[in-house]
Amino acid sequence: MPHSALFCENWSFLPGFDPAWTTARQTGTPVALPHNAVDLPFDYFDEKCYQQAFTYQTTLEWQKRFAGREIWLRFDGAMANAQVYLNGTHLGGHPDGYTPFRIRLTDHLSDGENLITVMVDGSENPDIPPFGGQIDYLTYAGIYREVWLEQADPVSIDNVKIETPDPLAAEKTVHLRCLLANPQGGAVSGTCKVVLHDGAGTQIATAETELDDQGAALEFDGLAGLTLWSLDTPTLYRATITITGEGFTDTRTESFGFRAAEFTPDGFFLNGERVKLIGLNRHQSFPYVGYAMGREAQERDAEIVKHDLGCNIVRTSHYPQSKWFIEHCDRIGLLVLEEIPGWQHIGGEAWKDEAVKNVRRMIERDWNHPSIIMWGVRINESVDDDAFYARTNALAHELDTTRQTGGIRKHMHSTLLEDVYTFNDFVLGDFERPLANIARRGLRQREEVTGLSHPVPYLITEYNGHMFPTKIIDNELRQMEHVTRHLEVLDYAHGDPGISGCIGWCMFDYNTHADFGSGDRVCHHGVLSMFREPKFAAHAYSSQRDPSEKVVMEPVTHWARGERNIGGVFPLMILTNCDLVRMILPDGQSVDIRPDSEGFPHLPHPPAILRLGDVDENIIGKWGMSWPDVTFEGFVGDTRVATRKFSGAPVLTRLAVTPDRESFGADRQEMRVALRALDQLGNVTPFVDLPVTIAVAGAASLLGPDQITLRGGSAGFWLRSTGTPGDVRVTVSSPRFDPVVINLTTTAPEKEEMQ
Structure with a gap:
């Protein structure tokens, strides 16, 4: 059976490249993959700092189980023009920074320790897309996606192509093509068996055919009772492909779906x-x-x-x-x-x-x-x-x-x-x-x-x-x-x-x-x-989604008297999928604001807009008047489904530190933590430039600097797990508040081999 395992630990990294380095491991910075060659500041940096060559190295110890097997390194993505060496021998490269490639190690491995050296070139090589002109984005150098060590028999599955013609038919069809990797050459004889399962693992169909030198083609007809893949029900099925012949066997599982997608006039x-x-x-x-x-x-x-x-x-x-x-x-x-x-x-x-x-x-x-x-x-x-x-x-x-x-x-x-x-x-x-x-x-x-x-x-x-x-x-x-x-x-x-x-x-x-x-x-x-x-x-x-999915009611305002030219909040736009928004002032006066179907006649949910002419300007809006608190209530039909309150005198009250989840994978995964400066009603204070310091302890590390400043009242950072399940303690300190501590965990992922 094939085996594919992450090969992302115990790499070393150093700027530059010298062919002489490919024969002896250099003293570099220990890193794990994915890795960015040069971490950049948030802004005002010189992007040329990563436009050079960089070297990654690791070792692979010969193992008895490698004997008679095909050994590959699969790179999911390296930017760019990566060149791979084993014990000083150049084995191959890949110019494109965005697609995967495999490097065959089989004939070049020796007993003992084998040195793997990868050079990536961050320069904008005019011979390689997308380079040669201007580019409105950055192409960050590094081995920035995962690397896998693959072991297989001399003949293995290289790729699988699954097509579902006429997916709207009551009885569905699957065309499957199994493509072989056979680097040693020679004729291939054997069988290819495919089993189709639904998401619950129930077998739907099975078929078997003979292999030829390129692989095998199989067709499944008359598949009934299957569910289409759609936006609301993205139903996936699985095909497990097994090839068997003299001296080889291999298995691979691919997901697919039945759906018809057509652009027409x-x-x-x-x-x-x-x-x-x-x-x-x-x-x-x-x-x-x-x-x-x-x-x-x-x-x-x-x-x-x-x-x-x-x-x-x-x-x-x-x-x-x-x-x-x-x-x-x-x-x-x-x-x-x-x-x-x-x-x-x-x-x-x-x-x-x-x-x-x-x-x-x-x-x-x-x-x-x-x-x-x-x-x-x-x-x-x-x-x-x-x-x-x-x-x-x-x-x-x-x-x-x-x-x-x-x-x-x-x-x-x-x-x-x-x-x-x-x-x-x-x-x-x-x-x-x-x-x-x-x-x-x-x-x-x-x-x-x-x-x-x-x-x-x-x-x-x-x-x-x-x-x-x-x-x-x-x-x-x-x-x-x-x-x-x-x-x-x-x-x-x-x-x-x-x-x-x-x-x-x-x-x-x-x-x-x-x-x-x-x-x-x-x-x-x-x-x-x-x-x-x-x-x-x-x-x-x-706000364009159906309110049954999620109610949205977001006034386009910070509710501040002097934020706009000449002051006030008119016109007041509220992005919402509610049928009506009611604005309520502290003295009990209220104004009903309805979606502007005349201004936006085709939107599923036009914004609700309150213009100065729609309300007595003496209620709200003039300079010299007190600036009130306000409450907005959203209604779908006669049912109140949303409430938002804004203070006329907001005060920075707390720093919210909000992770996307309470746990994340221990296997070098990342999780975002949002930082928001909030007032007494829980609204973002949009002009707070609050400096914060971030400290991380335990089974994760911080990506980026440990001192940042909120922009527009918010910011964030990402944590990366260190490879071992455990607890993570994050402390966020700022000049205006006591430190905020959050506790997270990293968990061992379900064991899953890359196919």
Whole structure:
């Protein structure tokens, strides 16, 4: 049987690389993987600090069980152009920083201790996508995903492809292809057996066939009583594949689902039902540690998109992201648009060849995930290159006949070689420019963009973002305009059935090059801060869900007399999925505020807006009057379902230290802890820049600095478990409060081998 185990402990790390180092282990810093070569400050740093070579080393002791076996190292991701050496011999490399690769050790292992050396190059090599031009994100150097030691018989399973044609049929079909790894060559004879199970482990079907040199193909027909994978019921099934022959056996289990996803000129349909796709773009970066985050942090990001923000799709901008993230999207019912690495720039022929290989790497890694509904086979926002994109599109269709392709573009009238015209529409920013006869509008019309006389499948893949960057510390009026721009696009998309949906830029703020952002190496484009704390615009999305899922009532105000120009809070916008919001003042006067269905006629849940003309300005709003407390109550039908209170005289009262969970995996997993400065009513005090000191003891360590400052009244940090189950004690100290102590635990994960 095969064995695959994490190989992430006992590495050493040092800057630079010298070929002479590959024959003798150097004195470096002890590290565990995933690892970021250079931890960066939050802002105002020189991103060139990681653009160099770095060396990782570890040893592998020869074991008797290796005899007669194939031994591999699998790297889930290393940035970038990784080169691997064993005892001084160069065994191979991998240029792409975003997809996995395997290095065969078998013929080069010797008795005793074997030295493994990995060089990663953080420089922006113009021969490798996405490099060669400007990039509006950082490509943090390091072995930033997990490494696995794999052992197998001379013939083993290399990959498995599962397709479910005609998933809406009452009796379903599964086509499965088992692909072999046979590095020693020679003819293969044996059998391939596949057993299908449901999520509870109940056997559904079984089939067996003979192997050939490439593997085996099996088909299951007449499968009845199965459940479709959907947004609300993301039902997964499992296929266990076992190959057996003379001198070898191997087993692998793959998850898959039955679902039909189709982009049409009339919109997007999931399992035959129209679904308006509403989502956000996501980078895979985190403060300080860049890309180097493990399974649980990746899973939490997927949960934020789905459960906190209420979105149904995420775009992995602008590269394939962690398998942990994609797998969790499968489990929770979050759709994915995945794309190849790149940002506007197209290089020479060798560069293009590498980009075509990236299409193959992406699809062959992820073709069994039901959450993925489109392959992005075009370099983000690049100009037309029909010959190049004919190649990427053709390869995607050759590898996967079940999914449509898209090509993320910003140029109108671009050649449509893909199945779906995917477009980044930033027209909402144009109204500020001195252009004649340009009215403010959320999106362009489809035919205006495509230049085609006939309708085609159409998806908006970016909007807002750099057109109106908004910091979590920005004043209330700017934040309300930020909210309004997101709402206007959402309203337009909901109102046009020919638009499959819209994916906003972007989920959270992120570090970037000096060419972009606010000069601080941060693009403040997100609806969340870099710490995943919500700006008001986050609730533009969460408020669109059905109140039966979660009630949202978020006034777009800090409730301060002098925060806005000339004072007051009008117009007062409340992001909500309630039918009515009642504003109640201390003297008992109240005002009912209803959703603005006239201003946002297409939104499932328009914001409730109170304008100055809707209420006596003597009640509230004038300078010189006392500034009252206020209560907002939200009603669905006649039932009060939400209450929010704001103080007219807020006082910083406590520092809330809130972990995402009370426990997390002991196996080098991460967990976020949110910091929020709260007033006496539990509201964030948005202008508190409170310094805090963080101390961690026990079975976890702190990622990033131990002294930080709250921004916009909030911040956060991540903990990483040390590898051993146990207790974790976190102490957060600040000048204005007694230390806050929280106690957490790290738990041993269920034993799970990587297949």
